[in-house]
Amino acid sequence: MLDGLKLFLTILEKGGLSAAGRELGLSPASVSERLAALEAHYGVTLLTRTTRSLRLTEEGRVLAEGARRLLAESEELESRIRLGVDKLSGPVRLSAPVDLGHQRLVPVLDRFLAEHPEVSVDLDLTDGVVDLVSQGMDFAVRYGALPDSGLKSRPLGHNRRVVCASPAYLQAHGTPQHPDDLIHHDCIVMRFGVHSDRAWTFHLNGQPHTVTVKGRRVANQGQLVRQWCLSGHGLCRKSVWDVQADLDSGRLVEVLPEFASEHSAVQIVYAATRVQPRRVRALMDRIAEAFAPGTTGPTQA
The missing domain is CATH 1.10.10.10 (Winged helix-like DNA-binding domain superfamily/Winged helix DNA-binding domain)
Known part of the structure; x- marks a missing residue:
């Protein structure tokens, strides 16, 4: 059976x-x-x-x-x-956004695998939403609020999204001074499934202010959006965790910081009906530790 x-x-x-x-x-x-x-x-x-x-x-x-x-x-x-109750073994299957996976999760997974040689990891990096049940995933790390579904969530914190561009782009096209200026700029748009992220929300006088942007480049992978931005092809909106190293080095420049773009939740999601083996629970705990404030991993913005 x-x-x-x-x-x-x-x-x-x-x-x-x-x-x-x-x-x-x-x-x-x-x-x-x-x-x-x-x-x-x-x-x-x-x-x-x-x-x-x-x-x-x-x-x-x-x-x-x-x-x-x-x-x-x-x-x-x-x-x-x-193996005994103190040893972990078996596979763990998880999904995560591409940039977040490369920059934040892979180091955590490498350390976890080194500590538990009987555990294996199958990591699906995608910026789309994976059906955890039909694809046999133990859990996923996702941005955004959890929709009404059969999933449970474990909060990891909140993440600020920033609008940024390369110095070369800003020198050639000018720096927007107000969110409405974005309609005159080439914006690199992220696509999630069939939905393109063209509605960029800011805060103006304490109220949400949404601008519908346009641009010649749309991609369904955050890594490519970031690369196009680094190459000077336009402005992009990204998680600050994904571009923090670029901002620190000057390869990218944040624009419109005074208009404080909205924060998005980051969380682990998993099927409510699934019994999580110890190895899965242990990895989820390790990821939560890496995202906690005061660690070398992501911190709340």
Whole structure:
């Protein structure tokens, strides 16, 4: 039964029966037979299949959530018996924004892995929103408020977003003195999924003031937005953590600081229904420590 559940979750995480088969060393026919046996055991359809995609049924979603809890508990039990209660082992899968991951999380992960040689990490760096349940992620580090969902959150602090540009751009095009001046500038825009971040909010006389910016460059990756900004192609709006080293060195210059752009929450999010193994809880604790005020990691702005 545990093998069948592992196969089912692998199908979801890889997005197809053939891909799951390659991952597990099974033929597509064998994967299909085992999935059919699992559906027969429960007497329900777990997946609806078309030529292009797989889609979970409601029963399949319930099974996926339960299977992850069961397998996590099974791995935890095996770890305690085989290695002892004081040792951590097994995989941790997490997601994080690209720049934040490179600059802040990777050093934390490296230290954690050095201390726990039986633990492995699968880090998905993306500036999009990952479906933690369907993609089998233990948790994610995200900016922004948690929407109404089946997720729980662990706050890490608040982060200020800054508008900045290279000295070369400002010399060529001038420095905006008021948020409304941005409509005359080339702004590099971040895209999250299908939504472009063109509405930049500031505070003017104690009230929110939003400016809709425009520009010739839009990207779905913060690292590229930062690189275009460093290359003098326009102004960008970024987390201060992502560009702090550039601001300190003078490679980028913050503009409109007196209008104090809004702060965004930073948090760990995870599925409310999932049992977190000790290794996952331990890594979440380590990340929280690295983000705490007074550490060498990120601090509240």
